[in-house]
Amino acid sequence: MDVEDSMSIVALVTNASLVVKLVMLVLLVFSLVSWVLIFQRAISMRRAERDFAGFEARFWSGIDLNDLNREQPEATEGAAHVFQAGFKAFNRLRARLRGSEDQPPPTPKQAASMLLEVERAMRVALSREEARLTHHLPILASISSSSPYIGLFGTVWGIMGSFQTLSDAEQATLATVAPWIAEALIATAMGLFAAIPAVIAYNRFTSASERLIAAYRDFAEEFHTILHRSVVARSAASAKV
Amino acid sequence: MFGRSSDLEEELMSRQSQEAKFKLPVILAVLLHLGLVAALLIRWPSSTPENQSSSIVHATLISTETATDQAQQLRDSQQGAPRQSAPQQDDVQREAQQQAAAQAAQEQAQREAAEQAQREAAEQAAAAAAERQQEAERQQAAAEAAAQAAQREEAQRQQAEAQRAAREQAAREQAAAEQAAAEKAAAEKAAAEKAAAEKAAAEKAAAEKAAAEKAAAEKAAAEKAAAEKAAAEKAARERAEQRRLAEAAAAASESDLAQAIGSEEQSIANARQSAEASNSMMNIIRHAVEQSWIKPAGSPPGLVATVRVRLLPATGELVGATLQSSSGNASFDNSAIQAVQRAAPFRELSQLPSAAQQQFRSFVLTFNPEDVR
Known part of the structure; x- marks a missing residue:
């Protein structure tokens, strides 16, 4: 019975030396943090994908861009954010051009600089979106790469301790070493336990956010094309007049 | 200016909303870990029978076969002796x-x-x-x-x-x-x-x-x-x-x-x-005695003591453990006898066939610390 008691996981954890206990604590915190981030990222990623799908459907439904801008209530994230940033800059520049003279057809040079400004505004919004999507992923990456080493450190420390006590014992049976080694190995197990979900989640979220950002960028290009076309058409029409 | 202030507002809003968004993930993560710990704790008692069975296998691994055989041979020869002295044709x-x-x-x-x-x-x-x-x-x-x-x-x-x-x-x-x-x-x-x-x-x-x-x-x-x-x-x-x-x-x-x-x-x-049964039984007894043997500290190396053990064949209870050959060190001898007494009721004996049980009526255990691997 003594052997079984000493080999239970709870007993192994409570009997561990101080350093090993600290290592286990660190690993437990790592595991908690990584799972918090995994859940948080999973939720926000799924919502971002859903929002983007909804916004894209709305955008291509033939709705007037002014209406679309009005029905988006100060969007702060996703493709709607990119759209609003671009559209706001476009409107502001057009108003300034229009405000200076009554009906001045924007010259091709003015139109080009205006579109450049719009593009820049959208690029800023895009990079902000990118930062938002990959926000906590570096933490996941460092947890996934460091926690096996931390666990290994605990194991090495525990085994060192076991050998030190072994040198005092006259009779070195497997039974005297086994609990120590099992206790030390718990640290490695915990390190792997923290690392494996973090690695998987990091890879998954990285690829998902890359895919989403590429989709945003495509949308920005298309929106830019639409604005460009409208500017060119208007300048051509005003040139006719 | 306007654009910058609106950006700041956006930033603040997003930070607020993100902090609010962390509540659910924290709860989920803590629940996950608690569930895992609970699973470990709950599974533990049901896994004890497996441990018990594996400890028997363990015994055959550790057991010192040579000593076991010696004991058996000794026992055999001693059982044979009285039979020979009987006056029957x-x-x-x-x-x-x-x-x-x-x-x-x-x-x-x-x-x-x-x-x-x-x-x-x-x-x-x-x-x-x-x-x-x-x-x-x-x-x-x-x-x-x-x-x-x-x-x-x-x-x-x-x-x-x-x-x-x-x-x-x-x-x-x-x-x-x-x-x-x-x-x-x-x-x-x-x-x-x-x-x-x-x-x-x-x-x-x-x-x-x-x-x-x-x-x-x-x-x-x-x-x-x-x-x-x-x-x-x-x-x-x-x-x-x-x-x-x-x-x-x-x-x-x-x-x-x-x-x-x-x-x-x-x-x-x-x-x-019966040989298989008695062999594994011998291993069980040997393992149990090894587990409960507390060797006196500071005893010189090279001590060997043999203890004659007598059991009740049906129940495995100890009838007597006497020193057969002393190691020359009284505390070492006592520790050997105490180890047998502590390990004593060998309940597994009752599961053996009766023919094999008879072999454990009386047998000799050799205590040799160098022999233990």
């Missing part, structure tokens, strides 16, 4: 035949390869165990033999096999036969033995496969003498009723062999069972 005869058996075993071992010799040694010990069992069942076996007489024709095939083996050992067999003949008429013995051989053949057909039989028959030479002894006992009992089946003295020695092989095969089957 049968026993005197058996003693002589055991010597002949030992001779035969030695010569056989020389002839065969080294690995076979090892196996034989193990089987010899098994046969010794079977001897005791057979003695206990002797009456019953004799009755069975009488009932089954003249039923099977396989005895003839058995004889053919026996003759092959007989040529190798004819001289020794002759000596054994002469001893028997000194007491009994050769004809009577032949008749009795034939009946026994037929019984053995029947049992063999039922119990063992053909391949195993052949291998056993060839290997059996070492144990042959032991089986002969049993046959001689049977012969003595059935002498009176089977006189009519007298045959020539030359034929008698041949059928003697056949009978010997037959009953020896039976004894192998029994001996294997």
Whole structure:
């Protein structure tokens, strides 16, 4: 019975030396943090994908861009954010051009600089979106790469301790070493336990956010094309007049 | 300016919303970890039986086989001694035949390869165990033999096999036969033995496969003498009723062999069972005693103590543990005896077959710290 008691996981954890206990604590915190981030990222990623799908459907439904801008209530994230940033800059520049003279057809040079400004505004919004999507992923990456080493450190420390006590014992049976080694190995197990979900989640979220950002960028290009076309058409029409 | 302030607002809003968004993930993560810990805690008691079974395997790994064998051999020889001193004719005869058996075993071992010799040694010990069992069942076996007489024709095939083996050992067999003949008429013995051989053949057909039989028959030479002894006992009992089946003295020695092989095969089957059981039981006892042995600190190396342990065969309770040979260090001796007493009720003994239980009535444990790996 003594052997079984000493080999239970709870007993192994409570009997561990101080350093090993600290290592286990660190690993437990790592595991908690990584799972918090995994859940948080999973939720926000799924919502971002859903929002983007909804916004894209709305955008291509033939709705007037002014209406679309009005029905988006100060969007702060996703493709709607990119759209609003671009559209706001476009409107502001057009108003300034229009405000200076009554009906001045924007010259091709003015139109080009205006579109450049719009593009820049959208690029800023895009990079902000990118930062938002990959926000906590570096933490996941460092947890996934460091926690096996931390666990290994605990194991090495525990085994060192076991050998030190072994040198005092006259009779070195497997039974005297086994609990120590099992206790030390718990640290490695915990390190792997923290690392494996973090690695998987990091890879998954990285690829998902890359895919989403590429989709945003495509949308920005298309929106830019639409604005460009409208500017060119208007300048051509005003040139006719 | 306007644009910058609106950006700041956005930033603040997003930070706020992100902090709000962290509440659910934190709860989920904490729940996940709590669930995992709970799963570990709950699964723990149900996994204890597995641990118990694995600890028996553990014992066979750790156990010091050589010491176990020594103990068994010691025990065997000591059990054999009082039997020899008994004034019965049968026993005197058996003693002589055991010597002949030992001779035969030695010569056989020389002839065969080294690995076979090892196996034989193990089987010899098994046969010794079977001897005791057979003695206990002797009456019953004799009755069975009488009932089954003249039923099977396989005895003839058995004889053919026996003759092959007989040529190798004819001289020794002759000596054994002469001893028997000194007491009994050769004809009577032949008749009795034939009946026994037929019984053995029947049992063999039922119990063992053909391949195993052949291998056993060839290997059996070492144990042959032991089986002969049993046959001689049977012969003595059935002498009176089977006189009519007298045959020539030359034929008698041949059928003697056949009978010997037959009953020896039976004894192998029994001996294997009880030997396996007693071996694992020995390991369990050894492991339990090792676990509860607290060696006194500071005792000089090289101490060896042997303790004679007597158990109740049915329950495995300790009757007595006495020092058989002292190590010269009183505290070491006491620690050995205390280890046995602490490990004491060996409940597993009650699960053994009764024949194997008898072996644990009294046995010797050797305490040798250097032996423990």
